[in-house]
Structure formats: C-alpha cells, structure tokens
Amino acid sequence: MQPLLRPLFYYLWTAPHILQAVIVVLMIRRRLYRQFPVFLLYTVYELLQFTILLAVFIHFGSLSDDEYRGAFLVGDAISSVLRFGVIYEIFVEVFRNYDALSELSKVLFRCATVTLLLIGVALAGSHGSGADGFLLVVPILERTVRLMQCGLLVFLFLFSRYFALSWRNCAFGIALGFGILATMELADYAIRSQIGVGSYLLDYLGMATYHCCVLTWIFYLVAPEPRTYRMQKKLPEHDLEVWNEELQRLLQQ
Amino acid sequence: MIITLVLVVVAFLVLGFLIKLARGHSASFEALEDPTQHIRAVDVDAFRNLVDPDEEEFLRANLPRAEFRKIQRERLRAAVEYVSCAAQNAAILLRLADAGRRSSDPATAEAAEKLVDNAIRLRLYASLAISRLYLGMILPGAHISPVRVAESYEQMTRLVVLLGCLQYPTRGISAAL
Numbered sequence: 567m568q569p570l571l572r573p574l575f576y577y578l579w580t581a582p583h584i585l586q587a588v589i590v591v592l593m594i595r596r597r598l599y600r601q602f603p604v605f606l607l608y609t610v611y612e613l614l615q616f617t618i619l620l621a622v623f624i625h626f627g628s629l630s631d632d633e634y635r636g637a638f639l640v641g642d643a644i645s646s647v648l649r650f651g652v653i654y655e656i657f658v659e660v661f662r663n664y665d666a667l668s669e670l671s672k673v674l675f676r677c678a679t680v681t682l683l684l685i686g687v688a689l690a691g692s693h694g695s696g697a698d699g700f701l702l703v704v705p706i707l708e709r710t711v712r713l714m715q716c717g718l719l720v721f722l723f724l725f726s727r728y729f730a731l732s733w734r735n736c737a738f739g740i741a742l743g744f745g746i747l748a749t750m751e752l753a754d755y756a757i758r759s760q761i762g763v764g765s766y767l768l769d770y771l772g773m774a775t776y777h778c779c780v781l782t783w784i785f786y787l788v789a790p791e792p793r794t795y796r797m798q799k800k801l802p803e804h805d806l807e808v809w810n811e812e813l814q815r816l817l818q819q
Numbered sequence: 820m821i822i823t824l825v826l827v828v829v830a831f832l833v834l835g836f837l838i839k840l841a842r843g844h845s846a847s848f849e850a851l852e853d854p855t856q857h858i859r860a861v862d863v864d865a866f867r868n869l870v871d872p873d874e875e876e877f878l879r880a881n882l883p884r885a886e887f888r889k890i891q892r893e894r895l896r897a898a899v900e901y902v903s904c905a906a907q908n909a910a911i912l913l914r915l916a917d918a919g920r921r922s923s924d925p926a927t928a929e930a931a932e933k934l935v936d937n938a939i940r941l942r943l944y945a946s947l948a949i950s951r952l953y954l955g956m957i958l959p960g961a962h963i964s965p966v967r968v969a970e971s972y973e974q975m976t977r978l979v980v981l982l983g984c985l986q987y988p989t990r991g992i993s994a995a996l
Contacts, residue, residue, distance in 0.1 A: 663920070666939040689822055709826070720833055723840055729942050730910035732917045738844055745837045753830035760823040 571770070578773035582780040583616040589780070592787045598736055601659055604651040605740055611648060615641050639704070646711050649744060653718050656741045660726055660733060667729060674725065675718070682717040686710030705758035712755055715748040739786020743779040750775040857911050859904045866901040869894045870952075895956045899949055906945035913938040 586609050593599050599606045619637065654675070661671040690706050719741055726733065733741075754768050754775075868874060875894075879887050912934060919931030 664935065664939060666936045666943075670943075689826075713826070716830070716833055720836070723836075727840075728946075729939055730913045732914060733844070742837060742841055746834065749830045749834045749837065752833075753827045756823045756826035756830070760820060 571766075574770070575773075578770065578777055580616075580620075582773075582777045583613055585777075585780045585784060586613050586616075589783055589787065592784070596787070598787070602652070602655055602736070602740065604648060604655045608645070608648040608652055611644065615645075642708070646715075649715055649748075650718075652740065652744060653715060653722070656737055656744075657722060659737045660722065660731060664729075664731060667731075671725065674721070678718055678721045679714065682714040683710075685717075686713045689713070705755045709752065709755040709759050712748050712752040715744065716752050719745040719748060735786045735789050735791050739783055739789070742786070743782040746782065747775060747779045858908050861901060861904045861908060866898060866905075869898040869901070892956050895952045899952045902945050902948050902952065906942055909938040909941040909945070913942075 589609050590606065590613065593602070593606050593609070657671060657675055661668045687710065690710055722741060723745070751772065754772050758765070758768060875891065878890060882890065916931040916934035916938060920928050920935065922928045922931065
C-alpha cells in the first residue's frame, strides 16, 4: 500500500462502520427494528465483525494469510446469508399491505431465486487463470451470490414498479443501498475472478461503495416519509354528470 | 473474458437503473399533484367491441382472408392500446387508493382497500390480456376473449367514484373514467 493512500484506506475502513453504529441508534430510536429485524441484525453483525478485526489488528499489528482467509470466509458467509435475509425482509415489507399480491410475490421470489442460482452456477465455469486457488474460487462464489442478490433486487424493483406499489422511505433506502452494493460487488468479483489476483484499486472501490451504501441507508432512514397525496384542483363542471351516473349505478347494486 | 465483460456491463446498467429509480422515488409522488392529468380516456364499450368474438366471426365471414387478417391485427392493436390505458389508469388509481387506505374514516379506508385490490387485479389481467392480444396478432384466427379486463375496469371505476365521494364530497376524480 502506498503511504499516501494509507489515510484513505483507514478512513474507508472505519468510517462506514462508525456510521453503521449511527444506523443502529436510528433504528432503535425510530423503532424500525420491528419492521427490519434482519437488517438491524446485519448492521450489528457488520459492526461487531469490524470491532473484532480492529481489535485484532491493533493487538497483533497484522494477520497471517491463513488467519485472514479463515476470518474472511466465515465473516463473508454469514454476511451473505444475512443479506439474503434482508432482501426477503424487504420483499415481505413491500407486499405486506397488498393481499392480492402477497402469495404471488412469494412464489415469484422463489422462482427468481432458483433461476438466478442456476444462472450463477452455469456461469461459475467461466473464470480466468490465477495462481492462487483461494483468490480464484472465492471471487467465483462471491460473483454467484452477488448475481443472485442483484437479480433479486432488480426483480423486486421491477415487480413493484409494474404494480405501482408505494414504498416507504426506509424500505426503499435499504433496498437501494443493497442494490448498489450488490451491483458494484458483482462487477468487482467478476473482474477478480478473471484476473485471479488481488487489486488495491478494486479494494478501494469496494470500500468506497460500501461507504456510499451506508450513507444511502442513513439518508433514507432520516428522510421524512413522502407526504400523503391530497387532491387540490377542482375538476371541470361536466365531471359532475359522471359522478351522478356512477353514484346512481352504485346505489342500484 | 466475455462473461466477465457481460457481467460488468450488466452491473453498470443495473446501477444506472437504480440511480434512475432513486431520482424517481420522490418525483413519483409529485407527479400525482393532479391525477386527472395523467388519467386517459378508456371507452369500455369500444374495447368490448374490439374483442367481441361475434364481431370477429362476422368480419371473418364477410371479408376476404387477407383483408380480415389485416383488419383483425389493427383491431387487436387498438385493443392493446385500450388495455394499456386502463392499466396506466389503474396504476394512478392505486396510488390514490394507497393514500385513501390511511384515512381515519373506515368507509374511505374500506373503499380504498377494494380499489387497491381491483387495481392490482387489473394490472395482472392487463399483462395477461396484452400477451394474449399480441398472440392474436400473430395468429389472427386464435380465440381471444379478455372481457374480464373490461369487467374489472368497470368495477374499479365504480369503486374510485365511491372513494372520491367519501374523501372529497364536493369534487370529482375524472371524466375520463
């Protein structure tokens, strides 16, 4: 690592996690843990993971390759599972108020998950040649997971958009943040699976993306909910005829 | 290498889509300042006529085969336009009804709830009906009867009027309905 970039590295490593502590506080104060318990769990988990890694880093100075890989694999696996949980949680939250769609959305969610898994597995055979098995296998696995997450979120956005469903700010913000994260990480791991080696540029890009996502979550958690629609304008006179006709028909039912 | 490139391009396209969504998230509420501007006229009777099997049979019996296929395609294209209009209206009404559901008045909230269900059902039927209409364009002889869309639209229209009455007793929603 270049000495000039060292402060940037420490900033991008620590700042998002400090901001995640703010998210935890915001969620508790606004009682959002009732709607998004998995997201709160994910945030707390990321915070805890960072705290442990920071403590280890301060105490030992650095980690050996094997220790780092072990910690990375376990930590990342748990994080990925939690992210799927958050995506499902957003699904449930978005369709909760729409009885006509709740069953259909669950079926389609499962179908989309299986389809994306199959696509990910089919693409897993495509990778570059790296000297290190760890640096080759992990990006391929990560790429598959990110592809699934990205696809599920796009599906969620498109499906809800088609039905013109209204989103609460916090649900939209959480989904948007995860969408940006999954998208950027998909590109990141696709490149890593091809080059088969680590890259400082990709590391910085990944950390900066995560920082942006945490800021997105905070922004949408703090932002007030959009005001409820109220009709302001008076309609033309001839509308009254339609009103009367329709009301007559309604009364005759 | 090609798959990597494809994934990177897809990732950036999705990112663009997400950014567009984020920009539109707040704007979508502002767009409903005056819903009547966004609601388009839908003539249910005309639509029924376009997808009427008897009408189709009549045209088939009285027109040369080539002309019938041409006219039938035109009719179905017009029917698609009608269904799309109805579906768009349903989307706008869904937003209106969403706001109505939070009403403290139980009658308004109930009417809004029904309207939401109907609007969603219409969007579902519309997507299926459009697929079938396009299939009918490819195979003009195929039996098409998306009359359920028309019925659903009429039902929804009545509900929105009821909702409008309950929410805004001195105002209307739209003559276009």
